[in-house]
Structure formats: structure tokens, C-alpha cells
Amino acid sequence: MQLGFKLAAEAFGPKELVRQAVRAESVGFDFVEMSDHFHPWLDNQGHSPFAWSVLGTIAASTERLGLATGVTCPIIRYHPAIIAQAAATTALLSDGRFTLGIGAGERLNEHIVGHDFPPVLIRHRMLREALEIIRLLWRGGYRSYYGQYLSLSDARVFDLPATPPVLAVAAGGPGAATIAAELGDGLFATESDPELVRTFQRKGGSGPRYVEIGVAFAESDRAGAQAALSTNRWSTGGWKVMSELPNPANFAAASTTVREADMLESFVCGSDPQPYVEAVRAAVDAGFDHIVLMNAGPDTDAFLDFFDSELGPLLRARG
Secondary structure: OEEEEEEOOOOOOHHHHHHHHHHHHHOOOOEEEEOOOOOOOOHHHOOOOOHHHHHHHHHHHOOOOEEEEOOEOOOOOOOHHHHHHHHHHHHHHOOOOEEEEEOOOOHHHHHHHOOOOOOHHHHHHHHHHHHHHHHHHHOOOOEEEEOOOOEEEEEOOOOOOOOOOEEEEEOOOHHHHHHHHHHOOEEEEOOOOHHHHHHHHHOOOOOOEEEEEEEEOOOOHHHHHHHHHHHHHHHHHOHHHHOOOOOHHHHHHHOOOOOHHHHHHHOEEOOOHHHHHHHHHHHHHOOOOEEEEEEOOOOHHHHHHHHHHHHHHHHHHOO
């Protein structure tokens, strides 16, 4: 089991994210994972820096910490050739510590370039083509590709690592889990659903299996839930809502009925380490081996101190 810390790129500026990554390494996290967004989920989160600049700076500021995108969409806002190049460069800067998390994206970030955001079936077809293009470019040499949705013309990534980055594909259901098995090196999920792991493995998938766990560290359960409600209530709508709304204002409107009690159900809140341990154990029992703690509490450094002094040793002791 490896333990990761989610860099909340929608809630902090680029320099603060780098500082948090350095601290995460110092308190014993194995890796950090960072979303690749253009917009935050809610306006009051207030940030959304360019992920690849931050990742390069973290690579240069740390020594052993793994890095991952959680996740990048390479089908609309980015062409997969750009992501193939960006990931290769980040892998070189980090001496092989980088994992490329890939997914079919959200309208929130992809609509900005003025193209239609297609239905999920088409997005999955586009994702397949994007993964094939990235793999092709990582083989070296000049490459061309002509798919139904995406094309590549006589392109070459000149700076390639000796070993390509791990490609972990995000899945919220059996369709994407099958793509992860067939074209990825690993699985990425936002809930501890054992069926995703079973589908991934049944279809021939192997490699790391990432999952996020929402937590809200604070002096009390209620204080943690209140903090999560302020900035993370968007997460309770489910993926069909999260993938389709176009702007932070829409997420604010869609989450007006979310209450503190909903956050207590969705997040591990408070300062008692036992519920945190139980949530991680449930994720491991579901088949995941890379566990990402996504803190929505009011004080990031307090959470990192808590991990350093209490939670981390407990989790390590239990394997």
C-alpha cells in the first residue's frame, strides 16, 4: 500500500501547492496527486493554476515523492500529443517518479475551447484514440495516426524517458474500467468500489489501483463537515452531475440543498484517527493499493501534522 496526499489545486495557488508537496514528502507521504483543471468547482475555492507548471516545480523541489495527475483529459482542451510530451518531460524532471492519470474529463474544464462536450460513449471512444496516440508517441520516432475523432501527423516527442510513465486510467463504471484494463497500466477511481477493481482485473488489467478518500481534518467532526460543506459540497452530486455542469456557478446552484449531515456521510471528519484508518482499510479491502487522502479541512498543515504524528504511523503499522 502506498499513501498519497491530494493537492487541492482548486483551493490553493501554485506556490502554496509546491510548499504543500514538499511538506507531504517530509511527513512521509509516498506521492502527491493533483487535478488538472481550468476552473475550480466553486468560485469560493478561488484557484486553478496550470497543473504542468506546478508539477515540474514539485519535481525539482522534492527527492523521492511520487507525482500523479488525478486526472488529465487528453481529448478536447488538450490534444493527446501535447499530453504525451508534457508527461514525458515531467517524467524526466522527476527521474521517473511521475504517473499520468488519464480520464474522459468534465464539461467544467473542456467546454472552454468552444467545442461540444460529447456524450460519455463518444468521450470513451475519443479516450481510446487518445491513449493509442500517447502510447504511439512514447515509442519514439515520427508517428502519424488517423482515427475517427483524433489525428496525429508526422509528430515526434524528442525527449523521452527510458521507461514511459505509468498510465492510470480513471473509471467510474465498467466501460471505463475496461478501457483502463485494455489500454492503461493502472486504474484510478474516486470511490472505493470493489466492482471497478474486479472489472479491471477480469478484463486483464494489472498495475497500481488508485482511489481517493475524502477527509476533513478539524478539531471536531462538525468543524470538519462545515469546512467540507463550504468548498467541497459539489462532490456529493455524483459523477453524472460532476461531468456535465459547465461552470462553478452551476455547481453552486446544484449543491444548495447539501447539508452538514451530507458531508458527515461523505467525508471522514474530525481528529479521531480511527475512522481514517477504517476508511483506508475499506479501500484496501476493495482492492486498491494507492490510497489518496483528499483533505477538505480548514488547515492543511494541521492535517499534515496529524498524519505525521498519528495517522501515518497507524496506517504503516497495519500495512
